[in-house]
Structures are given as C-alpha cells and as structure tokens.
Amino acid sequence: MYIGSHTLMKRYDECLLKHGYTIEQLVDKASDCLLKHIHGESFSIVCGPGNNGADGLSLAIKLYQQKKNVQVFIFENTNHLSKANAYYLQKCYDLSLSVYLFQQDNLEELVGYMTACDTIVDAIFGFGLNSSPRGIYQSVIESINQLYDQEVIAVDIPTGLQCDSGKPYQSVIYATSTITLSAMKNGFLNPDSYFFTGKVIVEKLDVDDVSEEAGLYQMADDKMMFPLLKERIFDGYKGTYGHTCLITGCIEYKGAALLSAKGCVYSGSGITTVMSDQEVIHALTQFCPEATAVLRPPILQKEDFLRYDAILIGCGLGQSLDSYRYVIDVLEKTKQPLVIDGDALTILSAHTDLLKHQNRDIILTPHLGEFQRLCPFDSQDDMLLVAQDFAKEHHVVLVLKGPYTIVTNGQESYRIRAGNKAMATGGMGDVLAGIITSLVGQGYPALQAAMLGVFIHGYTGDLLAKEDYTVIPSKLIEFIPKAMNNMIKSNPEVTS
Ligand SMILES: NC(=O)C1=CN([C@@H]2O[C@H](COP(=O)(O)OP(=O)(O)OC[C@H]3O[C@@H](n4cnc5c(N)ncnc54)[C@H](O)[C@@H]3O)[C@@H](O)[C@H]2O)[C@@H](O)CC1
Numbered sequence: 001m002y003i004g005s006h007t008l009m010k011r012y013d014e015c016l017l018k019h020g021y022t023i024e025q026l027v028d029k030a031s032d033c034l035l036k037h038i039h040g041e042s043f044s045i046v047c048g049p050g051n052n053g054a055d056g057l058s059l060a061i062k063l064y065q066q067k068k069n070v071q072v073f074i075f076e077n078t079n080h081l082s083k084a085n086a087y088y089l090q091k092c093y094d095l096s097l098s099v100y101l102f103q104q105d106n107l108e109e110l111v112g113y114m115t116a117c118d119t120i121v122d123a124i125f126g127f128g129l130n131s132s133p134r135g136i137y138q139s140v141i142e143s144i145n146q147l148y149d150q151e152v153i154a155v156d157i158p159t160g161l162q163c164d165s166g167k168p169y170q171s172v173i174y175a176t177s178t179i180t181l182s183a184m185k186n187g188f189l190n191p192d193s194y195f196f197t198g199k200v201i202v203e204k205l206d207v208d209d210v211s212e213e214a215g216l217y218q219m220a221d222d223k224m225m226f227p228l229l230k231e232r233i234f235d236g237y238k239g240t241y242g243h244t245c246l247i248t249g250c251i252e253y254k255g256a257a258l259l260s261a262k263g264c265v266y267s268g269s270g271i272t273t274v275m276s277d278q279e280v281i282h283a284l285t286q287f288c289p290e291a292t293a294v295l296r297p298p299i300l301q302k303e304d305f306l307r308y309d310a311i312l313i314g315c316g317l318g319q320s321l322d323s324y325r326y327v328i329d330v331l332e333k334t335k336q337p338l339v340i341d342g343d344a345l346t347i348l349s350a351h352t353d354l355l356k357h358q359n360r361d362i363i364l365t366p367h368l369g370e371f372q373r374l375c376p377f378d379s380q381d382d383m384l385l386v387a388q389d390f391a392k393e394h395h396v397v398l399v400l401k402g403p404y405t406i407v408t409n410g411q412e413s414y415r416i417r418a419g420n421k422a423m424a425t426g427g428m429g430d431v432l433a434g435i436i437t438s439l440v441g442q443g444y445p446a447l448q449a450a451m452l453g454v455f456i457h458g459y460t461g462d463l464l465a466k467e468d469y470t471v472i473p474s475k476l477i478e479f480i481p482k483a484m485n486n487m488i489k490s491n492p493e494v495t496s
C-alpha cells in the first residue's frame with residue numbers, strides 16, 4: 001500500500017499529467033473509482049471549486065446517467081473554478097442536472113433539499129485545502145454534520161481534515177466513509193482521524209503506476225518484512241554473522257551503551273565489541289557478558305577498526321569535547337558501514353558536510369528532536385518530503401523514529417507498521433541502534449538493515465504490548481530472539 005502527503009499527491013498528479021493524461025481524464029477515472037462504492041437512489045453532491053469538486057461533478061453525471069436522483073450543490077460562480085471543475089460543471093448544465101449555488105441567504109433552504117436524499121457526497125475540498133474552511137464553506141459543513149439520517153461519503157479526504165497530520169481544522173466533515181484516491185493519506189495513519197473519515201477505502205485509478213516516480217511511501221507490514229529476515233545457516237559460526245564495534249557510553253551515560261550492546265547481541269551479531277570507558281566496560285561484564293570490550297583510546301585511528309564489519313557511534317556517548325572528536329575521527333578515518341545515533345547525531349548537526357564523499361553506507365537514527373537539529377524544519381512542513389530530501393541530499397539512510405517510523409534513502413521510502421505507544425520509554429532508541437548495527441554487520445544492505453531493524457524492534461514491542469501497559473527496553477531485548485523466530489516461522493517462504 002502506498003502513502004502520500006499533500007505535496008507527494010500533488011507530485012503524483014503532475015507525474016500523471018507528464019505521462020500524457022489530461023486532468024479531465026484523471027477526474028473521469030477518479031469518479032469511476034467512486035462509483036464502485038456508491039449505493040442508493042438519491043444523492044446530494046456538494047462540490048467545491050477545485051479538482052475534488054470536479055470529482056464530485058463527474059460522479060454526479062454518471063449517477064444521473066444511471067437514472068439516479070441527483071442534486072448538485074456548488075459554491076462559486078465560474079471565475080474561480082479549476083479547469084476540470086469548469087469543464088464538468090458545464091457538462092452538468094448541458095445535461096440539465098439540478099445545480100444549486102450556495103449563498104448565505106439560501107443556506108437553510110438548500111440544506112433542506114438534502115434531507116430528502118439517502119447519501120451526501122462531500123466533494124468540497126481534498127488535499128488542496130490549505131486552512132480551515134470559513135464563511136459559507138464552514139456554514140455548509142456545520143449544516144451537513146447536523147444531518148443524521150444521511151450517509152456521508154467523503155471524496156479523497158473529509159473536507160477540513162489535514163491530509164498530512166490527520167488533525168481536523170476548526171471546521172471538518174464527519175464522514176461515514178471515505179473513498180481515498182490513488183494512495184492512503186499520511187494523516188489517516190493517525191488513529192484519531194477515524195472520527196472524521198469513518199471507514200477508509202483506498203482506490204487506485206486505472207492509470208500508469210507513477211507511485212515510485214512521485215516518491216510515495218510504501219507501508220512496510222508483516223507481509224513485506226517477514227521474508228526479509230534470513231534463516232541462520234546450518235554451518236554458520238560467529239564469524240558468519242559479523243563483528244560489530246559500538247563506540248558508545250561514557251561515565252555519565254552507561255545504560256545507553258549497555259542496552260545497545262545487548263540489542264546487538266540478541267539480534268544475532270556474531271561478535272559485538274563495545275569501545276568505551278572503563279566504567280562502562282566494567283558494567284558490561286555484568287549486564288551482557290557475551291559482548292567483548294576494548295578501552296576507548298583518546299584518539300581513534302584507522303587501525304583500531306580494521307577487523308570490524310559495522311560501526312555504531314552514539315548511544316550515551318555524551319557531548320563532551322572527547323565525544324566531539326570521536327565523531328569527527330570516525331567519519332574521517334573509518335570506511336565501514338556506519339550507524340549514527342543519539343548524541344553523535346547532535347554533534348553531527350554542525351558538520352553535516354562531513355557526510356559528503358563518504359562512499360559507504362551510513363544510517364542515521366534520529367528522533368524528531370534530533371532530526372530538527374540535523375535539518376531545521378517548520379512544524380507545518382511535509383515531513384515525508386523533508387525526510388526524503390534530506391536522505392537524498394546527504395546520501396544516507398534516514399530512520400526518523402516515531403509511530404510508523406520513516407525509513408528512506410531518498411529513492412525508496414517506507415513507513416514501518418510496527419511499534420506502539422507502550423514503547424515510549426527511555427533507552428528504547430538505544431536498543432534499536434544496536435539491532436540495526438547487528439543487521440548491518442550480518443551483511444544486510446543498509447536500507448534493508450534499517451527497515452528490518454525498525455520492524456524487529458517494533459514487532460517485539462507489539463508482542464509484549466498485548467500483555468503489558470509499558471514495554472521496558474531490558475524486557476524487549478530478552479524477547480527479541482523469540483520475536484525473530486516468530487517472524488521466520490510465520491514466513492511461508494522459509495521451508496527448512
Ligand atoms: N491522482 C489523484 O488522486 C487525483 C485526485 N483528484 C482530486 O483532486 C483533489 C485535489 O484537487 P485540488 O488540488 O484542485 O485541490 P482541492 O479541490 O482540494 O482544493 C483546491 C481549491 O480549494 C481552494 N482552497 C484551498 N484552501 C481553501 C480554503 N481554506 N478556503 C477556501 N478555498 C480554499 C483553492 O484555491 C482551490 O481552488 C484530490 O483531493 C482528489 O479529489 C482527481 O481529480 C485527479 C486525480
């Protein structure tokens with residue numbers, strides 16, 4: 001399933017136009033999709049001035065041609081209509097459909113006409129809405145929400161619901177169901193949006209598939225992710241599964257280093273070595289005896305890293321002058337695939353130029369706060385686009401953590417369907433960084449390692465959250481091997 005935001009959906013339409021479709025054709029195809037889900041005999045179709053309204057007008061014509069009882073309601077005289085809207089409105093007039101123009105003084109009368117129909121179709125605004133509907137639009141929305149006997153079907157998005165966040169503007173339609181076109185809208189991932197959308201049906205237009213060309217995200221769910229996890233081989237040994245080096249922890253932040261090390265070991269790393277301070281190493285022997293350790297020298301040299309398959313830097317590294325130097329050293333002197341997390345990301349924020357010319361796989365795992373430092377964005381920005389552009393510009397795999405964590409390399413973009421609110425506990429991100437590093441060390445390509453790491457982490461958390469109110473990192477770690485085994489056993493492609 002593909003997911004779009006308002007800018008990505010706009011880009012999607014532009015790609016289709018580039019492929020030679022006309023906007024009138026696209027609207028025609030959109031109304032074909034709508035028609036499949038519309039039942040009943042009498043319809044009030046409420047159409048705004050843009051292409052969402054055009055979808056409604058085209059649908060009205062098709063219902064009318066099926067001899068249904070159709071009344072169309074519009075808001076504006078023809079000067080502000082989109083091209084397709086004006087085209088289909090003229091067709092409505094040509095066919096002598098009943099078209100009513102909303103004005104402040106006829107609102108009550110026109111809404112009265114709607115009470116006689118079975119179904120109201122909301123084609124007022126779609127992803128082109130840029131602020132709360134006001135004036136006559138607001139009055140009509142509020143009046144429609146007062147009608148309780150009619151089914152309300154929203155075209156693409158309930159008018160007044162924000163496409164990207166799923167949050168309502170001040171004035172919003174409460175739909176019974178929403179037929180969304182071409183792709184799931186990012187905002188519908190927010191469970192609160194359900195109050196407004198009702199049941200959501202995704203309908204693909206019968207057109208060339210330009211989803212990837214437009215940069216739409218894909219939902220990475222069980223079906224996509226289970227087969228990515230490889231079975232361990234019959235004669236594998238520790239050398240088969242990679243040697244990872246974790247440059248983590250300091251006197252003040254021992255826990256993060258311990259959690260990332262254990263996450264790395266439990267998700268199958270062949271050998272895990274923690275490069276840290278004496279105090280961290282001491283604690284590690286108690287907490288995770290399977291990990292090995294080396295004392296971190298004051299200056300890191302290329303030779304210190306020759307035997308490793310993957311490096312992690314961050315997870316409790318702190319932001320001291322030493323930590324700062326470690327980050328620069330690792331970026332300048334090592335060549336292995338690299339995972340950068342936590343404090344190391346904050347240090348990196350002032351030096352993103354170092355990401356240029358790296359010629360190796362680099363995975364960044366910020367939460368939103370860390371990402372804000374790396375790539376200052378505005379709260380109104382389209383995060384799907386911001387994340388994608390950042391990854392493309394800096395040649396990294398970006399893991400932007402949160403509900404439905406984003407994973408993108410700028411070309412391919414995913415939202416991972418795993419993880420839950422019970423996991424919002426300190427240290428959870430350190431476990432994730434350890435898992436991803438483990439997978440990189442085991443030889444998974446960077447994008448796959450990031451996707452799979454996020455999925456394993458979230459999937460384990462989901463299994464625990466079925467029973468528990470909170471999911472604690474130490475407990476999640478213990479459950480990782482069982483969860484990974486579950487994934488392997490549930491994958492029909494694994495035969496051994
Ligand atoms: N590939 C697809 O998915 C397709 C989608 N189509 C439809 O096109 C819609 C998007 O069309 P548009 O880009 O024309 O956008 P909309 O129809 O959602 O709205 C744009 C219009 O609303 C006005 N507007 C925006 N905010 C306003 C506000 N706060 N108050 C008053 N007026 C406001 C704009 O000036 C413009 O006239 C989609 O939601 C979908 O229904 C189809 O028509 C074509 C194919």
Ligand SMILES: Nc1ncnc2c1ncn2[C@@H]1O[C@H](COP(=O)(O)OP(=O)(O)O)[C@@H](O)[C@H]1O
Pocket residue numbers: 366367401402403404405418419420421422423424425426427428429430431432457
């Ligand atoms: N509400 C939530 N829904 C889904 N996943 C969540 C939620 N809260 C936290 N997580 C997951 O938990 C982890 C928290 O990471 P992070 O914020 O870096 O924690 P820390 O810095 O304490 O280690 C991320 O993988 C994130 O996706």
Ligand SMILES: [K+]
Pocket residue numbers: 052122123124125126154155156157158159
């Ligand atoms: K709508």
